[in-house]
Amino acid sequence: MISLMTTITCSAQIENLAKIEQFVDECAERFRLDAKKTFGLHVAVEEIFVNICNYAYPDEAGLVSILSGIEDNALVLEISDNGIPFNILLLPEPDTSLGIEERNVGGLGGYLIRKLTDDVSYRREEGKNILKLVMLPVS
């Protein structure tokens, strides 16, 4: 059960990134997440939000919602959209050992989401893509 929930919903447009970032700041502050983890959470949420803006709604405008709360002492964010089924976590990982010339420009988003959160999972539910991020408190 997720308790102490807050939510934000906005249209899936890149211009709304600042609104999303402000919401993430408020969640992190309420949970007293430390600076390092707050930074990681910002990056993870941006990667997911941008992916939804770019790919979830190819033919029409759509919405993004974030639900935030506490579950088992952890800060939890669930980011959802009603767009085409897509799991960013299934994208191949970039080869981080390549040099400038060989290195591909894409593929970093899903990788950073996994690295900068304590847990992340995807589910498709009632026509929605839902990505759940878990940030544990610093012990």
Added chain:
Amino acid sequence: MNIEASKESAAMVVTVTGRLDAVTFSGYEQKINALIAEGETKFVIDLEKLEYISSAGLRALLATAKRIKAKSGQILLANISGPVKEVFDLSGFGTIFQLYDSVESALEIVAG
């Protein structure tokens, strides 16, 4: 994000302040591309005041670096620290870019 460029004898020093994210990355790319179009090939990017970077920002740094390399130019990064450095290291960017702990030391390298 704010971006400023100043011409030193060895290279263009480009100072990036604030956030390099999915909204602001294009401003960075445009600035560097404009400088390349003006004939600049040697760059030191000062990231001391860069507070935040996401994959969009990393992609922009990589894309401009590829363009500079294609012109047989040089791009060196200076003053990366804190969480920005951590994202760099996670992404393998800490090894694909030459990182220096001051603009002066980067300029010395460019000057040879």
